[in-house]
Amino acid sequence: MKSNGGQCEGPTQPEAAVEARQQLIDSDGCDFVTLVERYQPMMLRVARRYVADSESANDVVQETWLAAMRGLAGFEERSTFKTWLFAILIKRARSYGKRQSRVLCFSSWQNGKVSGEGAEEQAYLPQHRVGGAKGIGDRLPEEALLAQELRYQVETFVAALPKQQQQVMTLHDLEGYPFEEISSMLQISAGNVRVLLHRAHTKVRQMLRDYLEQLV
Structure with a gap:
């Protein structure tokens, strides 16, 4: 682009965004629709x-x-596109959730699933893991009811955690994000992420232990 004086100028902000978007797509080897298909389910x-x-x-x-x-024109590739994208998602979801004045939903615990790096962190439920080798339909009625009750209690315990501990457990234990990516998403240090996760595990373990002792 040239100015009225005939000198070359850099692209305008909209043009820069288009260029940045195209560079991202080219480097990723796919079109925008493919990017959406790749990340949409986890984003939801x-x-x-x-x-x-x-x-x-x-x-x-x-x-x-x-x-x-x-905002692609401002994407400086100091993190991966995925980390950058999910940082935007979390910021907007937080704001949206605050407007709705609700507690963080932890419905994924209903399936008793922990994936990725979170698999090694299952120690916070060392002897009373939610779910088990059998499906609910394969259990005796009493076992199925107990499993359902334990899942409900775990959801309740996690919902009672401080907000950041809930967020870290969601991203690490359920979505399998490494500490460094969670650090970028939540804009806290990786060391702080580890501390928050440890505290969350400790609290949930203690609450579950107290609950089970009351049943004896």
Whole structure:
């Protein structure tokens, strides 16, 4: 682009955003639709833990994609695109959730699933893990009822944790993010992430132990 004086100028902000977007797509080896297909399901799961319902989560994810496309010119590649994208998602989901005045949803615990790096952190439920080798349908009625009750209690205990501890447990234990990426997403140090996760595990373990002792 040239100015009125005939000298070359840099691209305008919209042009820079288009260029940055194209560079991202080229480097990723796929088009924008493929990027959405790749990240959308996980984005919806993460957003759902901050807002009241699936419709709200979908709104947050759509807002995140729009914000990401508008902000691509400022993406400096100091982190991966995925980490940068999810940092935007979490910020918007937090804001949306606060407006709804609700507690962080931890519904994924219903399936008793822990993935990724979180698999090695299951020690916070060392002898009373939620779920088990058998499906609920394969258990005796008493076992199925107890398993359901334990899942409910774990959800209750996690919902009672401080907000940041809930967030760290969600991202690490359920989504499998490494400490460094969680650090970027939540804008706290990796050391602080580890401390928060340890405290969360300790509290949930103690609450579950107290609950089980009351049943004896």
